[in-house]
Amino acid sequence: MAPVDRLEQVLAVLRASGGRVTSPRRAILWALIEHQGHPTAEQLTADVQARQPDVHESTVYRFLDELERLGVVDHVHLGHGPAVYHFADDPHHHLVCEGCGLVVEVPVRTLEEFRGLVRRDLQFEMELRHFALPGRCKACAASRRAANAGGLRP
Amino acid sequence: MAPVDRLEQVLAVLRASGGRVTSPRRAILWALIEHQGHPTAEQLTADVQARQPDVHESTVYRFLDELERLGVVDHVHLGHGPAVYHFADDPHHHLVCEGCGLVVEVPVRTLEEFRGLVRRDLQFEMELRHFALPGRCKACAASRRAANAGGLRP
DNA sequence: TTCGATGCAAATAGTTTGCATTCTA
DNA sequence: TAGAATGCAAACTATTTGCATCGAA
Numbered sequence: 001m002a003p004v005d006r007l008e009q010v011l012a013v014l015r016a017s018g019g020r021v022t023s024p025r026r027a028i029l030w031a032l033i034e035h036q037g038h039p040t041a042e043q044l045t046a047d048v049q050a051r052q053p054d055v056h057e058s059t060v061y062r063f064l065d066e067l068e069r070l071g072v073v074d075h076v077h078l079g080h081g082p083a084v085y086h087f088a089d090d091p092h093h094h095l096v097c098e099g100c101g102l103v104v105e106v107p108v109r110t111l112e113e114f115r116g117l118v119r120r121d122l123q124f125e126m127e128l129r130h131f132a133l134p135g136r137c138k139a140c141a142a143s144r145r146a147a148n149a150g151g152l153r154p
Numbered sequence: 155m156a157p158v159d160r161l162e163q164v165l166a167v168l169r170a171s172g173g174r175v176t177s178p179r180r181a182i183l184w185a186l187i188e189h190q191g192h193p194t195a196e197q198l199t200a201d202v203q204a205r206q207p208d209v210h211e212s213t214v215y216r217f218l219d220e221l222e223r224l225g226v227v228d229h230v231h232l233g234h235g236p237a238v239y240h241f242a243d244d245p246h247h248h249l250v251c252e253g254c255g256l257v258v259e260v261p262v263r264t265l266e267e268f269r270g271l272v273r274r275d276l277q278f279e280m281e282l283r284h285f286a287l288p289g290r291c292k293a294c295a296a297s298r299r300a301a302n303a304g305g306l307r308p
Numbered sequence: 309t310t311c312g313a314t315g316c317a318a319a320t321a322g323t324t325t326g327c328a329t330t331c332t333a
Numbered sequence: 334t335a336g337a338a339t340g341c342a343a344a345c346t347a348t349t350t351g352c353a354t355c356g357a358a
Binding site: 097104141 | 233249251252258260264267268271272275276277278279280281282284285287288289290291292295
């Protein structure tokens with residue numbers, strides 16, 4: 001979807017819900033659309049403030065909450081540290097490398113088999129979208145093994 | 155292991171590392187041993203303060219850190235909210251129900267097949283012990299389905 | 309009698325909230 | 334012009350840190 005279309009689409013949802021379109025809201029939404037990757041509230045605030053310095057971080061948090069209530073965005077916890085935000089369509093899981101911070105997006109269906117296994121064996125319905133699955137990417141796993149072999153700390 | 159044996163075992167590790175055995179440390183360790191389930195630092199502090207009111211929360215945090223450095227305890231993040239602590243032997247994963255807070259302990263080998271699958275297909279070495287796997291227990295999953303069918307909020 | 313442990317206060321990170329004011333619809 | 338959204342300050346939760354003092358070995 002073209003950035004401008006996405007903007008208008010979300011603003012339409014917002015208006016339909018009785019919400020109002022303001023200049024901070026346009027800027028926050030724009031920052032979210034333009035951002036590559038997984039921005040935190042702080043990063044979005046910085047982007048917005050580059051153009052509108054008076055927009056406060058609490059406004060960003062409040063609007064992101066609102067967008068979540070409307071089902072437009074989700075936030076994900078990648079581990080320690082701040083949450084990151086992304087649009088709610090094309091739902092996916094996150095693998096996050098504790099070594100280098102790499103975030104791998106995984107289609108929902110990739111983990112369906114595993115979810116089914118846990119459902120069957122443990123009567124538990126995992127919900128893996130709101131918290132990332134932590135671990136090590138190939139490179140970081142290898143370099144940690146090397147370090148451990150040498151007697152160094154992980 | 156009998157509680158008293160466990161206490162003495164840990165104190166031995168502590169002494170061997172050059173650490174000192176103090177009255178707050180004995181009390182914190184005792185609270186950790188006696189606690190059923192997955193205590194937070196706050197709960198441990200409360201338990202300790204019932205007997206020794208002057209023991210400060212920061213002392214509890216510092217000693218828990220020390221015990222982690224010694225490999226005696228681990229802390230796990232069950233979701234939002236404070237971390238919980240447990241002894242590091244008999245390593246296991248945690249499934250935590252977002253509905254009722256139930257924590258299910260899962261032997262490490264239960265998830266090994268899944269870890270192998272992700273390792274093979276995604277070249278990613280998951281480390282699932284430090285963060286719990288969130289979701290819904292059978293009862294909470296069922297009651298949520300019922301509520302959704304009735305048009306109510308999850 | 310040394311140096312590790314403690315109590316206390318204050319700082320920190322990330323996020324939320326109360327409230328008077330502003331601005332959209 | 335009603336009421337939603339904002340800016341700002343302050344609260345909040347979970348945790349960490351600096352520092353003078355205390356006490357175990």
